[in-house]
Amino acid sequence: MKRLIIIGAAALILSGCFDREQTAGGLARAVSAVGAIEAANNSPDVTVKSWWRVKDASANIRIEVCKSNLKVAAPYFGKLSQLAEGRLITEGECEKTPLVFDRQITKVEVQSDTRAVVTAHIKNATPPExxxxxxxxxxxxxxxxxxxxxxxxxxxxxxxxxxTKISSFSSYTKDWRDAYPKDEPSNNRYVYGSFQ
Known part of the structure; x- marks a missing residue:
């Protein structure tokens, strides 16, 4: 998340070719909303609920950064449109509204003074597009x-x-798997059709 925010902020600083006030205003409001959230961590369940509130509020930051990045990249997409038909040019679209999740804590297991496990059930409550x-x-x-x-x-x-760790139990894996797996260095063996 920090990397995405830094990239967006760098794009804002470097561009200078669009309305700074409008772009900065939306991003500033989104960042301010996240900053106003209390990050309470005095119990395991309160910590997880705070995490969810921050994650939900940060979705607006992602949307605003996406809008800014698309404005910065407009000259690139303009050049591509001179060379290929529209379906080959994926300018990308930013989400209009953040995803909505229904989250319910189902179990809190305090295993020791220094370790706990919180289990939750989560549904994507966002209507289909x-x-x-x-x-x-x-x-x-x-x-x-x-x-x-x-x-x-x-x-x-x-x-x-x-x-310290978040895992999900999806129906297709039939086992707990890390929701935030460690990034491995790429061996760059794929050609990636969208880059060609």
């Missing part, structure tokens, strides 16, 4: 949602809790 097909299997998957597990740790009883 216009024209999207929601067959029976997709509808069931959307209604069922997925269980998530948050491992929290702290140094001692006087310290605040911190999430």
């Amino acid at each position: 216009d024209g999207a097909v929601l067959d029976a299997e997709a509808k069931k998957s959307k209604e069922d949602g997925e269980p998530f597990q948050y491992v929290l740790e702290r140094q001692d009883t006087k310290s605040g809790w911190k999430i």
Whole structure:
């Protein structure tokens, strides 16, 4: 997330070719909204709920950064449109509204003074986009949602809790898997059709 914000901020500074006030205003409001959220970490469940509030509020930052980046990249897409038809040029679209999730904590297991596990059930409550097909299997998957597990740790009883691992249990893996896997260095073996 920090990398995305830094890239967006750098793009804003370097561009100078669009209305700074409008762009800065939307991004500033989104950043301010996140800054106003209390990041409480005095118990495992309160920490997870604070995490969700910050993640939800940061969605508006992603939307504003996306808009700024598209404005910066407009000359690039203009050149491509001179060379190819529209379907080959993917300018990208920014989300109009953030995704909405229904999250319910189902279990809090304090394993020791310094370790706890919070289990939650999460559903994507965002309505399907216009024209999207929601067959029976997709509808069931959307209604069922997925269980998530948050491992929290702290140094001692006087310290605040911190999430150290988030895992999900999706129907197709049949096991807990890391929701934030560590990035591995790329071997760059793929040709990637969209770059050609």
